Amino acid sequence: MAGHSKWANIQHRKGRQDAKRGKLWTKIIREITVAARDAGPDPSANPALRLAWDKATAANMPKDNILRAIQRGAGGGDDSHYEEIRYEGYGVGGAAVLVDCLTDNRQRTVSEVRHTLSKHGGNLGQDGSVVFMFKHCGQFMFAPGSSEDAIMEVALEHGADDVQTDDEGVIEVTCEPGQYTTLKKAFTEAGLEPELDGVVMKALNEVELEGEDAERMQKIIDLLEGLDDVQEVYTNAIMDEAE
Missing domain, CATH: 3.30.70.980 (YebC, transcriptional regulation domain)
Structure with missing residues (x-):
């Protein structure tokens, strides 16, 4: 159905994120601070912090803001108990x-x-009333016209679970949450940039x-x-x- 274009939904979602960037930064900073407080300031040893850092980078947050949030969390400078x-x-x-x-x-x-x-x-x-309708996973959404062969090759070489292309040509790659960072790095190095990506709760139906x-x-x-x-x-x- 034309009215239920997945691509239109993706574009709308991305546009809303861009429009709310200021508030988005505030939320990401909180996420970074809590992650650093709970499991330390090293992103390579703290998956939650690594994900929050990636989210901050995707939102074009300056690196100084990210580092200040990590320091505040790891150094105990945040008195809030989130x-x-x-x-x-x-x-x-x-x-x-x-x-x-x-x-x-x-x-x-x-x-x-x-x-x-x-x-x-x-x-x-x-x-428990609705969470069973979703799957926790890494997700990458590529625009119509992207190279399905190139995406498939990188995805399968770096631990993706599934690659699907819908009728509009939107390519979706999913993986286990722990594989997300590795796969994101592989796509970036291959010059393949998704429209949207993250560790998400993906609707099953x-x-x-x-x-x-x-x-x-x-x-x-x-x-x-x-x-x-x-x-x-x-x-x-x-x-x-x-x-």
């Missing part, structure tokens, strides 16, 4: 939602997430939404992503191209 929490729920049309948070106030965060969902036609679920339902679902996602304590939002909804 904890990682995942909330599960439903959006419009029964679409599943996962909300990953870093918070120093659990009550505040759950209240904000619950309010955002319920106000716009969703609801907060119990632990997608729910297609159109018209007002798509607009309402997009609003839920945007509002959740706008909450200070929310780091990532995942959904199995595929929304049409309506802005």
Whole structure:
């Protein structure tokens, strides 16, 4: 269906990330600080910090900002006691939602997430209610027209689990989370740059939404992503191209 173009969804997602870059930097800095605090300042020995560093680089964050955040976390300069929490729920049309948070106030965060969902036609679920609909994995999305043979060769040589090309020509590579950094480096060295990549919760089955339902679902996602304590939002909804 033209209205459910995966490529359009990827471009829309990337555009929203660019528009929110200032707030995105704040969230990544928090992620870097917590990772350095929990497992040390060496990215080569701290996978969580390595991922956060890659995320910061992808968001064009200056290296000095990254190093300051690492120093603050590893040196004990951050007095906040953040904890990682995942909330599960439903959006419009029964679409599943996962909300990953870093918070120093659990009550505040759950209240904000619950309010955002319920106000716009969703609801907060119990632990385990939707997470089984997603797979934790590394993911790389390449634009239509990319060299499928070149991507396939690098992917298979460096531990990818799967390479798929959809009807539009979007190439998706998935791997185990621990293989993500190795694969990302291999793609970069081969001159193959994905449109989007990261360690994600990939939806195993997608729910297609159109018209007002798509607009309402997009609003839920945007509002959740706008909450200070929310780091990532995942959904199995595929929304049409309506802005």
